[in-house]
Amino acid sequence: xxxxxxxxxxxxxxxxxxxxxxxxxxxxxxxxxxxxxxxxxxxxxxxxxxxxxxxxxxxxxxxxxxxxxxxxxxxxxxxxxxxxxxxxxxxxxxxxxxxxxxxxxxxxxxxxxxxxxxxxxxxxxxxxxxxxxxxxxxxxxxxxxxxxxxxxxxxxxxxxxxx
Amino acid sequence: xxxxxxxxxxxxxxxxxxxxxxxxxxxxxxxxxxxxxxxxxxxxxxxxxxxxxxxxxxxxxxxxxxxxxxxxxxxxxxxxxxxxxxxxxxxxxxxxxxxxxxxxxxxxxxxxxxxxxxxxxxxxxxxxxxxxxxxxxxxxxxxxxxxxxxxxxxxxxxxxxxxxxxxxxxxxxxxxxxxxxxxxxxxxxxxxxxxxxxxxxxxxxxxxxxxxxxxxxxxxxxxxxxxxxxxxxxxxxxxxxxxxxxxxxxxxxxxxxxxxxxxxxxxxxxxxxxxxxxxxxxxxxxxxxxxxxxxxxxxxxxxxxxxxxxxxxxxxxxxxxxxxxxxxxxxxxxxxxxxxxxxxxxxxxxxxxxxxxxxxxxxxxxxxxxxxxxxxxxxxxxxxxxxxxxxxxxxxxxxxxxxxxxxxxxxxxxxxxxxxxxxxxxxxxxxxxxxxxxxxxxxxxxxx
Amino acid sequence: xxxxxxxxxxxxxxxxxxxxxxxxxxxxxxxxxxxxxxxxxxxxxxxxxxxxxxxxxxxxxxxxxxxxxxxxxxxxxxxxxxxxxxxxxxxxxxxxxxxxxxxxxxxxxxxxxxxxxxxxxxxxxxxxxxxxxxxxxxxxxxxxxxxxxxxxxxxxxxxxxxxxxxxxxxxxxxxxxxxxxxxxxxxxxxxxxxxxxxxxxxxxxxxxxxxxxxxxxxxxxxxxxxxxxxxxxxxxxxxxxxxxxxxxxxxxxxxxxxxxxxxxxxxxxxxxxx
Numbered sequence: 001x002x003x004x005x006x007x008x009x010x011x012x013x014x015x016x017x018x019x020x021x022x023x024x025x026x027x028x029x030x031x032x033x034x035x036x037x038x039x040x041x042x043x044x045x046x047x048x049x050x051x052x053x054x055x056x057x058x059x060x061x062x063x064x065x066x067x068x069x070x071x072x073x074x075x076x077x078x079x080x081x082x083x084x085x086x087x088x089x090x091x092x093x094x095x096x097x098x099x100x101x102x103x104x105x106x107x108x109x110x111x112x113x114x115x116x117x118x119x120x121x122x123x124x125x126x127x128x129x130x131x132x133x134x135x136x137x138x139x140x141x142x143x144x145x146x147x148x149x150x151x152x153x154x155x156x157x158x159x160x161x162x163x
Numbered sequence: 164x165x166x167x168x169x170x171x172x173x174x175x176x177x178x179x180x181x182x183x184x185x186x187x188x189x190x191x192x193x194x195x196x197x198x199x200x201x202x203x204x205x206x207x208x209x210x211x212x213x214x215x216x217x218x219x220x221x222x223x224x225x226x227x228x229x230x231x232x233x234x235x236x237x238x239x240x241x242x243x244x245x246x247x248x249x250x251x252x253x254x255x256x257x258x259x260x261x262x263x264x265x266x267x268x269x270x271x272x273x274x275x276x277x278x279x280x281x282x283x284x285x286x287x288x289x290x291x292x293x294x295x296x297x298x299x300x301x302x303x304x305x306x307x308x309x310x311x312x313x314x315x316x317x318x319x320x321x322x323x324x325x326x327x328x329x330x331x332x333x334x335x336x337x338x339x340x341x342x343x344x345x346x347x348x349x350x351x352x353x354x355x356x357x358x359x360x361x362x363x364x365x366x367x368x369x370x371x372x373x374x375x376x377x378x379x380x381x382x383x384x385x386x387x388x389x390x391x392x393x394x395x396x397x398x399x400x401x402x403x404x405x406x407x408x409x410x411x412x413x414x415x416x417x418x419x420x421x422x423x424x425x426x427x428x429x430x431x432x433x434x435x436x437x438x439x440x441x442x443x444x445x446x447x448x449x450x451x452x453x454x455x456x457x458x459x460x461x462x463x464x465x466x467x468x469x470x471x472x473x474x475x476x477x478x479x480x481x482x483x484x485x486x487x488x489x490x491x492x493x494x495x496x497x498x499x500x501x502x503x504x505x506x507x508x509x510x511x512x513x514x515x516x517x518x519x520x521x522x523x524x525x526x527x528x529x530x531x532x533x534x535x536x537x538x539x540x541x542x543x544x545x546x547x548x549x550x551x552x553x554x555x556x557x558x559x560x561x562x563x564x565x566x567x568x569x570x571x572x573x574x575x576x577x578x579x580x581x582x583x584x585x586x587x588x589x590x591x592x593x594x595x596x597x598x599x600x601x602x603x604x605x606x607x608x609x610x611x
Numbered sequence: 612x613x614x615x616x617x618x619x620x621x622x623x624x625x626x627x628x629x630x631x632x633x634x635x636x637x638x639x640x641x642x643x644x645x646x647x648x649x650x651x652x653x654x655x656x657x658x659x660x661x662x663x664x665x666x667x668x669x670x671x672x673x674x675x676x677x678x679x680x681x682x683x684x685x686x687x688x689x690x691x692x693x694x695x696x697x698x699x700x701x702x703x704x705x706x707x708x709x710x711x712x713x714x715x716x717x718x719x720x721x722x723x724x725x726x727x728x729x730x731x732x733x734x735x736x737x738x739x740x741x742x743x744x745x746x747x748x749x750x751x752x753x754x755x756x757x758x759x760x761x762x763x764x765x766x767x768x769x770x771x772x773x774x775x776x777x778x779x780x781x782x783x784x785x786x787x788x789x790x791x792x793x794x795x796x797x798x799x800x801x802x803x804x805x806x807x808x809x810x811x812x813x814x815x816x817x818x819x820x821x822x823x824x825x826x827x828x829x830x831x832x833x834x835x836x837x838x839x840x841x842x843x844x845x846x847x848x849x850x851x852x853x854x855x856x857x858x859x860x861x862x863x864x865x866x867x868x869x870x871x872x873x874x875x876x877x878x879x880x881x882x883x884x885x
Contacts, residue, residue, distance in 0.1 A: 036195035037188020042444035077188035102185030103412030132787035133704015
């Protein structure tokens with residue numbers, strides 16, 4: 001079995017990892033690169049807790065062979081904000097208790113951020129559709145939809161658009 | 164009440180202490196933890212349902228590169244897990260690792276430890292089991308019928324409550340009241356076993372320390388249960404263990420049983436290395452405990468004016484192969500089986516039944532949730548069969564302050580009537596004026 | 612155990628050559644194979660990937676040629692093929708659709724594989740590339756091919772310009788991110804108030820997607836009224852061969868087949884009102 005070096009951009013900085021054949025991006029992020037914010041809830045692509053961005057597109061890190069990100073840009077939850085500089089989506093999740101156990105939160109926040117970049121004023125139905133691949137067993141999803149709606153409004157206000 | 168100063172906490176918005184960690188992905192969950200030289204534990208599980216273990220062959224597993232060690236029942240100092248032993252309740256019925264028999268599909272038989280998760284999984288898959296299949300029973304009533312395969316080691320398929328075959332509640336004389344009633348309404352209600360399905364799977368990391376203690380990082384909901392049970396199982400004084408927890412990626416009652424810490428701690432002590440034992444998603448869904456699949460029969464004696472004068476409940480609670488929290492859940496069920504209603508004659512029999520299914524255990528209001536489901540379905544059935552208004556039926560029977568419950572406690576601080584009225588408003592249902600006027604206080608305190 | 616090598620082919624023909632060797636298997640987007648690779652249950656030592664084989668195109672010249680490596684997210688934007696778009700949107704969630712591919716979905720075993728029924732209803736063909744050349748086959752024929760297949764790669768799906776009214780319906784236990792209990796795709800060409808051409812295709816209720824011939828015959832040559840729809844739906848349910856699995860019982864799958872077909876037919880005919 002041959003391991004090979006894979007180089008890519010992670011949260012804006014160049015990184016390199018040593019990957020077994022078909023080792024997942026999830027495994028490399030968590031076990032080699034210290035990025036444990038991306039979770040491993042099922043390793044089958046069913047729960048969405050490993051959602052990351054690949055060249056801006058949301059993907060499930062547990063389904064992506066790390067060889068496929070060679071030369072590409074990966075963004076994880078760690079690249080979104082920090083405890084004293086929360087992104088708008090992180091802030092509304094925190095303020096509106098869209099977080100209970102927190103395990104689904106990185107995936108939810110990641111895909112919500114991707115949604116709002118493409119659609120700054122989504123309807124609740126569009127938000128729900130965007131979240132369809134992310135499982136939350138705690139909140140019943142409604143507080144999460146509320147938080148995303150609030151983040152969208154806050155971001156539009158900052159841009160000077162009507163809230 | 165009069166306060167000189169304003170409150171500091173009440174009435175003010177507060178941040179969750181761990182909220183920022185959760186939304187930035189910096190909160191540490193158990194699977195995020197790793198240590199140098201950490202190895203991985205995978206469990207060899209029963210592929211059949213009910214079987215006698217004739218032999219276990221590790222020779223092929225040992226050849227897998229990275230294999231470190233394997234543990235069987237013989238290696239466990241006190242090979243018993245019984246959550247209720249901590250409060251002196253018997254029986255000790257569940258082994259940490261199976262000895263001569265396995266009683267449900269997925270039951271743990273042997274623990275394999277290896278350098279990598281992949282090696283541990285490969286080695287576990289290569290353990291050869293010599294099993295003699297035994298007849299099994301999967302239905303609660305079949306399990307209680309004569310001639311059913313016996314699940315337990317004490318010979319009956321029911322938990323024995325102080326010498327009795329079921330948990331019983333008797334209040335008034337339900338049988339006579341039913342015989343005098345104008346109508347009898349009967350129903351059969353069946354719960355499915357419900358899986359908690361937390362997004363984070365059950366697991367722990369056990370780490371031997373240089374001073375002889377073992378630190379266990381765990382996502383248990385019940386860290387004191389876990390520490391105390393682990394101490395009993397390993398034959399250690401509790402101060403030799405240091406349990407670190409409190410961050411649970413979804414529990415709902417599914418992380419209350421002590422399923423992973425004892426064996427991981429034992430493996431850590433044996434190997435002198437940190438050991439990680441996380442359930443895979445298939446393990447979490449297939450073999451972890453569930454809510455009980457309870458079968459509930461309710462028979463009500465009802466007068467022509469709609470007054471329920473008697474309620475008889477017979478419940479078969481499917482505990483699965485081992486007790487865990489079921490005997491306790493059945494007691495809660497017995498107390499609540501008649502529902503939040505004042506009925507003068509109540510008789511409840513709750514059978515805690517053992518079958519060869521995966522053990523059921525705690526889950527969000529277990530024992531009571533099942534009763535609520537069955538009772539409310541039964542109230543609707545009574546209303547339907549006797550052409551009564553379901554809102555009026557409930558408001559009439561809802562307990563009031565001062566009413567005696569079937570377990571002989573006086574009702575206090577009741578607000579059920581008001582809650583039903585509020586529900587009607589939210590649902591857009593207009594209640595008749597006399598129903599609107601009802602309150603939790605409209606029975607005289609102490610009147611009988 | 613475990614994958615020893617992952618090779619990225621640079622063309623469909625190159626992939627066909629590599630996958631012909633013993634112990635090799637093909638991988639598209641990987642959404643079905645990667646969980647097995649992670650669990651160590653893949654059963655092949657060498658995996659040949661198509662990520663770099665240049666098969667992610669969408670070309671239109673009357674017909675629509677969709678490369679097998681087109682992500683389902685791309686298929687979900689094909690507004691001129693609304694039934695196919697609907698089927699793609701029903702698979703998993705947004706992130707999964709960015710990785711899952713058309714070709715992978717066509718190879719998926721039941722209950723997965725929602726796109727094949729729509730492509731059957733649209734009379735799609737597939738272009739298969741082998742080591743000694745390529746061939747074109749009707750999708751229906753490819754799905755039922757038995758025996759040892761020569762090593763070849765499904766490189767492209769060609770959808771002729773759709774004639775008639777189309778619709779797709781799927782039923783699953785949850786509203787999203789859930790495998791189908793049953794799915795149906797239909798196409799009706801109406802001439803002079805009667806059905807001139809009918810396609811009724813089913814998914815998730817048989818080992819591979821299939822056309823329900825008896826349902827199609829019942830519809831052809833007569834007005835598509837409520838009685839015809841009901842009888843076609845029952846005929847389709849009879850054509851299914853579902854099994855009990857953790858998702859649904861065979862009984863339930865068969866009942867939902869009839870309902871999905873009826874809803875799909877009603878939906879297709881509802882288009883005419885526009």
